[in-house]
Amino acid sequence: MTRTVSIAQARQGDSHTIKEVGIPSLVLMERAALGATGRLLNGDFDLTNVLVFAGTGNNGGDGLAIARMLHVRDIKVTVMLTGSEDRTSTETAQQLKSLHYYQIPVIPASTNLAGYTTIVDAIFGVGLDRPVGGKFADWVNAINASSAKVFSVDVPSGLNADTGEPQGATVKATATSTFAYAKNGFVTAQGKQYTGELFVEDIGVYLDDHYEG
Numbered sequence: 001m002t003r004t005v006s007i008a009q010a011r012q013g014d015s016h017t018i019k020e021v022g023i024p025s026l027v028l029m030e031r032a033a034l035g036a037t038g039r040l041l042n043g044d045f046d047l048t049n050v051l052v053f054a055g056t057g058n059n060g061g062d063g064l065a066i067a068r069m070l071h072v073r074d075i076k077v078t079v080m081l082t083g084s085e086d087r088t089s090t091e092t093a094q095q096l097k098s099l100h101y102y103q104i105p106v107i108p109a110s111t112n113l114a115g116y117t118t119i120v121d122a123i124f125g126v127g128l129d130r131p132v133g134g135k136f137a138d139w140v141n142a143i144n145a146s147s148a149k150v151f152s153v154d155v156p157s158g159l160n161a162d163t164g165e166p167q168g169a170t171v172k173a174t175a176t177s178t179f180a181y182a183k184n185g186f187v188t189a190q191g192k193q194y195t196g197e198l199f200v201e202d203i204g205v206y207l208d209d210h211y212e213g
């Protein structure tokens with residue numbers, strides 16, 4: 001039986017690894033993006049025209065790193081950002097710098113998702129702290145209505161990772177890559193309807209300081 005954790009445990013594992021073990025947050029982000037990118041490349045996703053829908057927190061940062069990793073493999077990728085570039089987390093600002101180096105298009109978030117063949121959902125992860133409403137709900141509903149396959153980063157945006165319940169508008173993914181451990185809400189019947197196929201990526205975060213494999 002796959003081990004599952006709460007959001008609090010996931011965050012505790014994160015900070016323990018960064019503060020006590022000493023692995024920088026950006027390294028964890030890079031390993032997270034590497035794992036997710038591998039699933040996109042090996043899965044049955046049409047990568048003709050990829051959209052990364054990114055929030056301004058670290059879930060968004062993971063998405064931006066994925067965009068870079070797809071771009072250097074000559075995959076056409078566009079990034080939509082839900083907020084302004086000067087209002088992002090430190091790690092996400094660093095990722096934006098690399099996207100600009102590679103001249104990967106970063107455009108404002110919109111509901112016009114025509115033409116994209118795969119959408120990477122990196123809006124919210126375990127940092128979701130209230131139901132998804134307003135313009136965020138419009139974007140999530142547009143993602144769910146699009147003909148593109150959806151790949152969620154860490155958590156389908158809008159899903160309560162502890163209970164598996166949708167919090168307002170919630171992304172329905174074809175597949176989800178989650179980091180370090182599956183979340184308690186992913187193994188509920190309801191949660192599975194939103195995660196789709198679930199992958200757990202080893203990113204070097206171990207709650208008991210050893211790899212359980």
Ligand SMILES: NC(=O)C1=CN([C@@H]2O[C@H](COP(=O)(O)OP(=O)(O)OC[C@H]3O[C@@H](n4cnc5c(N)ncnc54)[C@H](O)[C@@H]3O)[C@@H](O)[C@H]2O)[C@H](O)CC1
Nearest residue numbers: 014028029057058059124125126127128129130131132154
């Ligand atoms: N687990 C790990 O080891 C790692 C996880 N990583 C990724 O980081 C996210 C968590 O990042 P965080 O910055 O804490 O939060 P989010 O990106 O999930 O959320 C961003 C931001 O959004 C705001 N917000 C929350 N709810 C709403 C709402 N309903 N409407 C509007 N805005 C909302 C809130 O201010 C949040 O701060 C984790 O999931 C992983 O993807 C690391 O990258 C790697 C290591």
Ligand SMILES: [K+]
Nearest residue numbers: 121124155157
């Ligand atoms: K997400």
